[in-house]
Amino acid sequence: MDLKIGDIQETALITLAIRASETSRPNARIKDSMAKEIIDTLGVDVSKYDPFMSHEGVVARTIMYKNQLEELISQYPDALCINLGCGFDDKFVQVDNGKISWLDVDLPDIMSVRRKIYQDRDRCLMKDGSAFDAEWTNGLPKRSMTIVVMEGVLEYFTKEQVKTCLNMLCDSFEHGYLLAELHHPLLGKNTKHHDAVKYTNAEFQWGTKSGREYLELEQRMSLVSERSYNEEMRKYSLRAKLFALFFPHLNNRLAVYKW
Numbered sequence: 001m002d003l004k005i006g007d008i009q010e011t012a013l014i015t016l017a018i019r020a021s022e023t024s025r026p027n028a029r030i031k032d033s034m035a036k037e038i039i040d041t042l043g044v045d046v047s048k049y050d051p052f053m054s055h056e057g058v059v060a061r062t063i064m065y066k067n068q069l070e071e072l073i074s075q076y077p078d079a080l081c082i083n084l085g086c087g088f089d090d091k092f093v094q095v096d097n098g099k100i101s102w103l104d105v106d107l108p109d110i111m112s113v114r115r116k117i118y119q120d121r122d123r124c125l126m127k128d129g130s131a132f133d134a135e136w137t138n139g140l141p142k143r144s145m146t147i148v149v150m151e152g153v154l155e156y157f158t159k160e161q162v163k164t165c166l167n168m169l170c171d172s173f174e175h176g177y178l179l180a181e182l183h184h185p186l187l188g189k190n191t192k193h194h195d196a197v198k199y200t201n202a203e204f205q206w207g208t209k210s211g212r213e214y215l216e217l218e219q220r221m222s223l224v225s226e227r228s229y230n231e232e233m234r235k236y237s238l239r240a241k242l243f244a245l246f247f248p249h250l251n252n253r254l255a256v257y258k259w
């Protein structure tokens with residue numbers, strides 16, 4: 001397949017490559033049964049997208065997002081869950097409780113590739129859409145709580161774009177939670193040194209030292225929790241343990257916001 005996708009969209013291949021390679025390992029910490037099939041269908045060589053630290057980071061964050069989502073879904077069993085900037089990820093199968101309504105949303109070029117592999121399922125639909133406009137939010141199933149997942153997406157947005165996205169979410173959904181991946185400002189200045197993203201044309205943008213910085217952009221939101229990926233990563237390797245010890249604030253974080 002001739003893969004024509006934009007610069008940020010290309011980063012979806014990184015998580016895809018990592019989830020496929022982890023799935024094929026004995027004692028895999030995460031399982032993504034579709035990832036290998038997607039790579040084969042796309043016919044792309046993704047080997048360069050799977051270096052050690054990114055691998056460990058994506059595995060850690062996949063586990064942390066799943067746990068966090070399951071916790072929220074147990075509180076709101078019929079929530080509308082939205083994976084905004086879903087790439088090729090299939091979180092629905094990981095957390096489905098038989099009642100949630102799920103929406104996978106990404107830019108049109110990624111969604112047209114995604115549609116070659118996935119089909120709409122009962123309570124799990126795909127929509128073209130952007131984090132910067134609300135058009136895709138029209139006509140969604142009505143649920144009293146919305147849980148929005150943005151895993152590996154906001155790092156590529158300027159401060160102004162993050163604001164546009166947060167304002168759009170609060171305008172579009174009366175009550176919600178946002179699970180957001182945040183990164184340190186130093187990473188924003190060092191895309192070229194990132195072990196996987198350096199192989200793409202994407203650039204990290206506005207980073208934060210604290211999740212509270214988002215609250216200045218959208219006052220309807222409050223910060224529920226913020227946890228470094230170090231928490232999960234350091235369980236598995238000496239290198240990650242040392243990274244957590246020497247750079248406790250430099251790793252990406254999972255922040256949960258509520259409005």
Ligand SMILES: C[S@@+](CC[C@H](N)C(=O)[O-])C[C@H]1O[C@@H](n2cnc3c(N)ncnc32)[C@H](O)[C@@H]1O
Nearest residue numbers: 008009011012015085086087089130131151152
């Ligand atoms: C690093 S990938 C992460 C994909 C997926 N969330 C995962 O964890 O596997 C970044 C994703 O953000 C999407 N993206 C970039 N800009 C976007 C926008 N303005 N609106 C929606 N999605 C966007 C890209 O297309 C890409 O799929």
